[in-house]
Structures are given as C-alpha cells and as structure tokens.
Amino acid sequence: SQTIHQWPATLVQPVGSPLSLECTVEGTSNPNLYWYRQAAGRGLQLLFYSVGIGQISSEVPQNLSASRPQDRQFILSSKKLLLSDSGFYLCAWTASGETQYFGPGTRLLVL
C-alpha cells in the first residue's frame, strides 16, 4: 500500500532563516506531487506541483521554492523565511486519478 511521509512534524524558525521540508512517497511510481499551505482557519493554497523528476510548476510567486530530485521525493525550501510563511504545510500525491492523498503535515511557526 502507498504511504506518504513528511518531516519534521513541527518547526519553529526565526525570520530570515532557511527552510527545508521533505516529503517522500512509498508504494507507487511516478506520482504527481503537491505542496499546499493552510493558514489558520483557511482552505488549502496550492504552492507547487510536480508531474515528474525535475519538473516543478509554481502557483504562487513568493520566497519559497520546490525541487524533486527523485521520483518519490519532493522538497520545499526557502532561503529566508518571512513571518507570513507560518502555517501548516501539506504534501500530497495522486496517481492518475483526481483523489489526493495527504501526508501528516508540518506545522511551521516563524517568529
């Protein structure tokens, strides 16, 4: 069966520090991968999606970036965090269908 992992689970970072969140999927090949952010009391905002290794589409211009160095690995990064980057970050995958399967999320607090 397929599983999706995210780490860390929680993170507290100072403004201006770098960020690296990692997501890995097991039990499937060539998944579509997604990064979402959910601010408190808000819906899910799509940040990036990837249909293959090295292929990244950005939905929202900001100080975040994403990379997909391996088929089942998706990384979200920032060189300098802003206060507004605080939120709950979710990684998700789909196969060929439209149902998305989400990881456990990373709660990021930027102080």
Next chain:
Amino acid sequence: EDKVVQSPLSLVVHEGDTVTLNCSYEVTNFRSLLWYKQEKKAPTFLFMLTSSGIEKKSGRLSSILDKKELFSILNITATQTGDSAIYLCAVPKTGGFKTIFGAGTRLFVKA
C-alpha cells in the same frame, strides 16, 4: 476566475443532530467534486462525485451533486463528537493537476 465556496464556515451542533454542509463552485470544464475530512492533521478522502443526482453514502455521511445549479451538499446524520473536524470541498481543474479547495466548514459536535 475559478472558485469553490463553502458554507457555513463554522457550525456547532449537539450529538444526534443532522447537519448539512454546502459547497458551490464555478470551475471551467468541471469533471468532479471531492469532499475531505480534516481532523488534526492530514485531510482524508470522503467522496468523489461526478454525476448529478446520484447520492454517495458511507455510514452516516452522504453527499450529492447538482451540476445544473453548481453545488454539492454533504449530510451527516446522528452526529457524534468524532465528526468534529474541518470538511473541505475540492474541485480539480482541467488536466487534473490543480485542485481548487474551498475554505472549509469547521464542525464542532458537542456531547
């Protein structure tokens, strides 16, 4: 602009009550609508609806789609405290790579 709007944004009920959550959408080339339940962390899939008037049912939860009026409802009968969660409505865009999420309905069921 494509959008998905959920109402109400929050709801407090007592155990045993029946609730109806609403989701309206305006998305070009509509293909499907999905409902997710989000407790403390990752959203989990509930239903995918593609055809008007056909009810999907799982235990005390049911959902139906109206493609003419562009909305869906999610019903929960005999609510329990374990139903307390955020319920998200989502509509994939053409090509299936991007999904638009509503802001969610936060349901709280009191014992």
